[in-house]
Amino acid sequence: MLRILKSFVPEKAKPAIRRAVYTLSSDYTRKCVLMAIDRDNSVYKPPDFTDKQVLNIVLYIGQLGPGGSERQLCNLAVRLAELGHKVRVIVNILTGNNGHYLPYLNDNGIFIRQLQQIKDKAIIGYNKSLLTAAAIRRIPCYIKSKCVYDLVKELSLNPPDVLHCWLDYSNINGGLAGFIASVPKIVLGGRNVNPTHFAWMNMPWFKAWYDILIKSKRIVQSNNSVIGAADYARWLNIPSSDIAVVYNAVVPEHFSSTEDEDGMRLRDSISISDTDLLIGGVFRLSSEKRPIDFVRVVKICKQQYSNIKAVIVGTGPMEDQIKNCIAKLGLQDTVLLLGRRSDVFNVMRACNVVLLTSENEGSPNCLMEAQYLGIPVVATRAGGIPEIVKNKGTGELHDTGDIENMANSIIKILGDKIYADRLGEQGHQLIKNKFSIEKMTDGFLNIYKSYPQKREIYYENYNTV
Numbered sequence: 001m002l003r004i005l006k007s008f009v010p011e012k013a014k015p016a017i018r019r020a021v022y023t024l025s026s027d028y029t030r031k032c033v034l035m036a037i038d039r040d041n042s043v044y045k046p047p048d049f050t051d052k053q054v055l056n057i058v059l060y061i062g063q064l065g066p067g068g069s070e071r072q073l074c075n076l077a078v079r080l081a082e083l084g085h086k087v088r089v090i091v092n093i094l095t096g097n098n099g100h101y102l103p104y105l106n107d108n109g110i111f112i113r114q115l116q117q118i119k120d121k122a123i124i125g126y127n128k129s130l131l132t133a134a135a136i137r138r139i140p141c142y143i144k145s146k147c148v149y150d151l152v153k154e155l156s157l158n159p160p161d162v163l164h165c166w167l168d169y170s171n172i173n174g175g176l177a178g179f180i181a182s183v184p185k186i187v188l189g190g191r192n193v194n195p196t197h198f199a200w201m202n203m204p205w206f207k208a209w210y211d212i213l214i215k216s217k218r219i220v221q222s223n224n225s226v227i228g229a230a231d232y233a234r235w236l237n238i239p240s241s242d243i244a245v246v247y248n249a250v251v252p253e254h255f256s257s258t259e260d261e262d263g264m265r266l267r268d269s270i271s272i273s274d275t276d277l278l279i280g281g282v283f284r285l286s287s288e289k290r291p292i293d294f295v296r297v298v299k300i301c302k303q304q305y306s307n308i309k310a311v312i313v314g315t316g317p318m319e320d321q322i323k324n325c326i327a328k329l330g331l332q333d334t335v336l337l338l339g340r341r342s343d344v345f346n347v348m349r350a351c352n353v354v355l356l357t358s359e360n361e362g363s364p365n366c367l368m369e370a371q372y373l374g375i376p377v378v379a380t381r382a383g384g385i386p387e388i389v390k391n392k393g394t395g396e397l398h399d400t401g402d403i404e405n406m407a408n409s410i411i412k413i414l415g416d417k418i419y420a421d422r423l424g425e426q427g428h429q430l431i432k433n434k435f436s437i438e439k440m441t442d443g444f445l446n447i448y449k450s451y452p453q454k455r456e457i458y459y460e461n462y463n464t465v
Helices: 002-008 011-043 068-082 102-107 120-126 133-137 148-157 168-180 206-213 226-236 260-269 291-304 319-328 344-349 365-372 403-415 417-434 437-449
Strands: 056-063 086-093 111-114 162-166 185-189 219-223 243-245 277-282 308-313 335-339 353-356 377-380 395-398
Touching: 011 133, 011 168, 011 206, 056 068, 056 148, 056 168, 068 086, 068 102, 068 162, 068 365, 068 437, 102 111, 120 133, 120 148, 148 168, 162 168, 162 437, 168 185, 168 206, 168 219, 185 437, 206 226, 219 226, 219 437, 226 243, 243 437, 260 344, 277 291, 277 344, 277 365, 291 308, 291 319, 291 403, 308 344, 319 335, 344 365, 353 365, 353 403, 365 377, 365 417, 377 403, 395 403, 403 417
Parallel strands: 056 086, 056 162, 086 111, 162 185, 185 219, 219 243, 277 308, 277 353, 308 335, 353 377, 377 395
Antiparallel strands: none
């Protein structure tokens, strides 16, 4: 149909007509999927993996760039393999920075495969669901473009017990591919609050596909914070108990190669003296992190301590805006943008305090890692942060946008070493005891192996201990 449009439709009208065609195609496919799910639910028998010692598990994500979700996936893959499970990591793209964690997985012997684009006719024979061939051929282009057909083929040729998808794009593509391939257990993993909070990543078709896929008895949902799970539940109009909560984890072995001396050497390398007070930030330079707030907090702190310095690790679309803000506030010699770094732990060790000013978060790795390293943290109460930072116990928390009080907290911590040391020690103990890789892995294995009518929160919150 689109080929015919090219010949007879004016150029300006083509985009609108193309969208209309794609919408009709999408509606048709969603209706077919919903009918197939209804039929499948009537015959589906939940798998009982309770006594199964070795699970065949596929972890699916769009790419392996230097993000927090990607790191947690890799940590989980390695730990599952250490426990003897068969683990495959499947991604859409691995080139350039999208393969940041590839060496880590290779070093630990984890199988990794990058999906390819294949034609729809090539996977009709791999369809193990009740979905019609016509519906499969009419899967919308925005899903086809994410290699969904090749994922169906992968899951059909080597059927896993569990398909665990990570992040919204992969949840939709993977959930559909897993259903077509009749994977017994499919986990759709949310890693933050729902996508409508992020203009740059939200797609208008996310909710329509979530609404259909979560009706399948094969599919369960997870999130890495109670707040995130509740937010998804409100968005999807389901009970929050339907979404299992498994928090992020730290891996102690990853910190074994970094010591206090490494932090001092890092300071030397960026011309930060022993007497300078250093504020650290590790985050993507994008609107949901509110990086301008970070710079404004530093400005207030600078008025109290002339020897204040700050470093930001990360890149993103707001980099030019941040540079302009730094210049406007006269902080060119105070705030350093370090870009993407492979020695983040050394950067943290060099800091006196770590600051995060986000308006939306899941369970941010940077705050967990800073606390594990004994660095006091100051942050907003965004998302799941209050679940991993104990206010006045391991750090100090404030409302998003409360620049003055965040600055006051930093000034207090920098001026009271006894208080700072107490926050650091309690932070280390909190993360060590409550957010271990063993707990995270056990939480996901509970999801993989069980089929609760109401999803259980498998991970304890420190407030309940």
